[in-house]
Amino acid sequence: xxxxxxxxxxxxxxxxxxxxxxxxxxxxxxxxxxxxxxxxxxxxxxxxxxxxxxxxxxxxxxxxxxxxxxxxxxxxxxxxxxxxxxxxxxxxxxxxxxxxxxxxxxxxxxxxxxxxxxxxxxxxxxxxxxxxxxxxxxxxxxxxxxxxxxxxxxxxxxxxxxxxxxxxxxxxxxxxxxxxxxxxxxxxxxxxxxxxxxxxxxxxxxxxxxxxxxxxxxxxxxxxxxxxxxxxxxxxxxxxxxxxxxxxxxxxxxxxxxxxxxxxxxxxxxxxxxxxxxxxxxxxxxxxxxxxxxxxxxxxxxxxxxxxxxxxxxxxxxxxxxxxxxxxxxxxxxxxxxxxxxxxxxxxxxxxxxxxxxxxxxxxxxxxxxxxxxxxxxxxxxxxxxxxxxxxxxxxxxxxxxxxxxxx
Numbered sequence: 001x002x003x004x005x006x007x008x009x010x011x012x013x014x015x016x017x018x019x020x021x022x023x024x025x026x027x028x029x030x031x032x033x034x035x036x037x038x039x040x041x042x043x044x045x046x047x048x049x050x051x052x053x054x055x056x057x058x059x060x061x062x063x064x065x066x067x068x069x070x071x072x073x074x075x076x077x078x079x080x081x082x083x084x085x086x087x088x089x090x091x092x093x094x095x096x097x098x099x100x101x102x103x104x105x106x107x108x109x110x111x112x113x114x115x116x117x118x119x120x121x122x123x124x125x126x127x128x129x130x131x132x133x134x135x136x137x138x139x140x141x142x143x144x145x146x147x148x149x150x151x152x153x154x155x156x157x158x159x160x161x162x163x164x165x166x167x168x169x170x171x172x173x174x175x176x177x178x179x180x181x182x183x184x185x186x187x188x189x190x191x192x193x194x195x196x197x198x199x200x201x202x203x204x205x206x207x208x209x210x211x212x213x214x215x216x217x218x219x220x221x222x223x224x225x226x227x228x229x230x231x232x233x234x235x236x237x238x239x240x241x242x243x244x245x246x247x248x249x250x251x252x253x254x255x256x257x258x259x260x261x262x263x264x265x266x267x268x269x270x271x272x273x274x275x276x277x278x279x280x281x282x283x284x285x286x287x288x289x290x291x292x293x294x295x296x297x298x299x300x301x302x303x304x305x306x307x308x309x310x311x312x313x314x315x316x317x318x319x320x321x322x323x324x325x326x327x328x329x330x331x332x333x334x335x336x337x338x339x340x341x342x343x344x345x346x347x348x349x350x351x352x353x354x355x356x357x358x359x360x361x362x363x364x365x366x367x368x369x370x371x372x373x374x375x376x377x378x379x380x381x382x383x384x385x386x387x388x389x390x391x392x393x394x395x396x397x398x399x400x401x402x403x404x405x406x407x408x
């Protein structure tokens with residue numbers, strides 16, 4: 001008998017028919033002799049609807065009360081699914097995040113999991129019950145409900161799998177696995193049988209929306225046996241693991257696109273030691289994360305530095321630079337929010353020459369200009385104009401996956 005943790009996203013439980021379908025998947029797993037713990041997200045657009053209701057009342061809702069409101073969506077899902085499973089004649093119980101022992105820090109809206117006390121879950125499993133847990137939520141040391149932020153249900157599921165030492169954690173979504181690119185946008189995207197934690201983490205961080213990067217980080221840290229599959233088909237999914245069978249052959253495993261970026265250029269900086277430290281320490285003090293950084297030699301003993309930030313931080317970052325132009329010795333600050341990041345990811349790239357060149361060749365052939373470049377052992381990212389992003393992803397994907405009939 002295995003202990004399996006399953007997670008179902010909002011689209012999987014969007015209406016009564018889908019809730020019954022999820023109940024069938026859960027009970028099939030249980031009937032096969034497994035112990036089953038299930039994490040559910042809020043139904044469909046419930047979270048957006050709750051946000052809209054808050055906006056009807058106030059434009060500045062307290063974060064604590066927002067968490068109290070938003071946590072209701074997942075509680076609705078677990079109760080409805082428990083009713084469906086009970087109707088089918090199986091023993092089941094639904095638990096909120098705090099009932100399941102999900103202990104977090106006090107950061108409302110973006111809480112981090114400190115620990116899990118799974119005693120209640122274990123007691124219910126010992127009674128041979130199916131346990132449904134509300135995802136995306138926990139409780140802090142003040143006994144206040146907290147929410148985990150974007151991708152919180154994925155994180156809840158992996159954390160429970162780690163705490164319970166589950167044999168398998170299955171993440172059910174509206175796509176049947178991890179693809180070489182978003183199959184809804186890119187022609188010829190192919191499903192992968194398996195992918196490494198490092199590759200998946202990069203893809204998740206670079207805009208792939210199948211798994212949240214926090215959940216992948218946790219799965220890697222605790223070596224959780226992870227699988228991504230669809231709740232709408234019975235096809236095998238994609239395994240996410242430390243080492244894959246074809247790792248030595250893999251050069252590129254996927255292409256990702258991220259439009260949540262903005263570029264800031266500092267023109268005419270004084271060419272002297274400490275300038276970069278001054279710039280990025282100012283941003284760090286305001287908790288603004290910087291991604292790609294490019295420094296170039298300017299004219300007359302000056303230099304230019306360009307960097308990217310999340311689009312939501314762009315206005316604040318540009319304002320900080322404007323306010324401190326004299327401190328950093330900058331002549332002009334430029335902000336461009338009409339950019340996107342396109343990346344290739346692959347565990348075998350570091351030891352295979354010419355991979356980046358093939359990417360650049362694909363973009364050149366498509367007539368797409370590169371604004372900035374960033375590389376690491378398993379990724380190459382470029383910044384392009386936002387209006388060219390979709391075309392860039394298709395061109396790069398075609399270069400690596402169409403011409404050669406698979407990973408290259």
